[in-house]
Amino acid sequence: MNLYVSTVILALPLLISCQNPIRHWTLLPNILVVDVDGRVGQQALSCLELLEEDMRGDNRSQEIFWRRNGKEQAQRGNSFLVQLEESTGGGNYTCHSKNGSLLNHTVVLIQKDTDAKVLISNPKFHCSWIWDSSRVGKVAFIKAQRSSDNGDAHCSVDTQERWLCSTGQSNFSCSVSESGDGISCLEGNYCPYAEENQQIHISVYVKSEQFLLENYSKGFYLSEIVKPDKVRIGKVNATAIEWSYPSSWSSPYSYFPLTFDIIQLRGRCHNCDNPCTQSKTLKTSTVHSAAICQFEVKRRAKAVCVRAKDAFCNSQWSEWSHIRRKNKTSKERNKQQA
Known part of the structure; x- marks a missing residue:
């Protein structure tokens, strides 16, 4: 999937509320997560955050066309309605001017209201999972923090695909394994001589090829997952x-x-x-x-x-x-x- 970021005019799409999604939220710039409950519905996107009212009745709005995963769609105009049914509707949505120039893009990920868990496998703070062959996904977002931290962790990814999460009280760095089926994390200010009073909470958001987003979460103490190497x-x-x-x-x-x-x-x-x-x-x-x-x-x-x-x-x-x-x-x- 290609993200056309070099010619984007606006980084964030204008979101219009609708009835079906339980909620929608921004995972990363230009990546929108839509939580659904399986019913039919719609999610509106906006191409340009110019004054919508100024474009009403303007022929320029009708010259904007949309593509989903590179395929041109029938809808025209500054607004686009994503059709939601069950877990479908996700994709890479791009809007273009009459001459084909890219104006904006939004990756829509669908997250169903389900419970999931992560199994902690070893003392190196490594989390892994096993996918069915038909459900292979890719890590889209990682969040890690101590339960005692005030406020939500601010997480970002660098050019080496290392995730950094910081709250002021703690900081974690995480990386995805080469096979894509696990992550390894390191707590930057962890002290092995101090008593561990608060759990670590980690969430891994995994995106499938069908643009579905699944959240796997786990809370644990490092002392609970310590496993010595062989003597x-x-x-x-x-x-x-x-x-x-x-x-x-x-x-x-x-x-x-x-x-x-x-x-x-x-x-x-x-x-x-x-x-x-x-x-x-x-x-x-x-x-x-x-x-x-x-x-x-x-x-x-x-x-x-x-x-x-x-x-x-x-x-x-x-x-x-x-x-x-x-x-x-x-x-x-x-x-x-x-």
């Missing part, structure tokens, strides 16, 4: 295993301790996520300060699984780290005894 098991001997904190975890570890969960697998059990019935968690250890952690392993254990989570929050466990132990064969034991 690193670096040493194993006959009686003990040793592992260290993930390199990505905040330090000092005495201030940001992890709780470690250890499973010892026996016999033919090798799956950490679904251990056999005869396997059981033998010990759960909480480590507050040591970067290197050791755990005594039972002689019959064939494999050991270790995972970690924040010791102070009821957040997610890390993925399992798994290592198999090589017990000495009878031949090796006999050689050692000899």
Whole structure:
């Protein structure tokens, strides 16, 4: 979709109220969102914000013609009525002078009155979603702020497609993933040593190829979505295993301790996520300060699984780290005894 911004006379169209839309509002300059409830209706656009009364009865008004997504429409004049039915009517509307010169343009996005959610996936404040193949969309707007912030966040996008949201109390920067199915955000003034009292609220507006706009929103605490990376098991001997904190975890570890969960697998059990019935968690250890952690392993254990989570929050466990132990064969034991 091409936006003809270089020759636009006016940045904002004149909006005329109508009955069907629940409401209409400006998402970004020249992008109008129309909230609908599924009934038939109309939304009026105006080409030039010249005095409408001065153009009534003037032949110049009838020389203005309109296009929707590049296709010329039958309606003529400074005003254009967008026909709304169910979720249709969205598009790129351009108005032109008699000789074809572009006068103005408005992208109309349709938003139905539905509820939606965003799933938070990891501690890097990354939000992602999965679209059906017939509903692939593109991020049109991002809004992020703390619930304690006074007033609404002011959000803008730069030439690198990085979104910046600021309220005076907080500021966030967000970027869309290359695949277009997720965003990553960073809170500029976040302090990991301070108690987190207010939730983050994030809204993602996604535009489809049919010019439909959907809003996905979520409120959460960073502490709720923290998920450590895998622990690193670096040493194993006959009686003990040793592992260290993930390199990505905040330090000092005495201030940001992890709780470690250890499973010892026996016999033919090798799956950490679904251990056999005869396997059981033998010990759960909480480590507050040591970067290197050791755990005594039972002689019959064939494999050991270790995972970690924040010791102070009821957040997610890390993925399992798994290592198999090589017990000495009878031949090796006999050689050692000899």
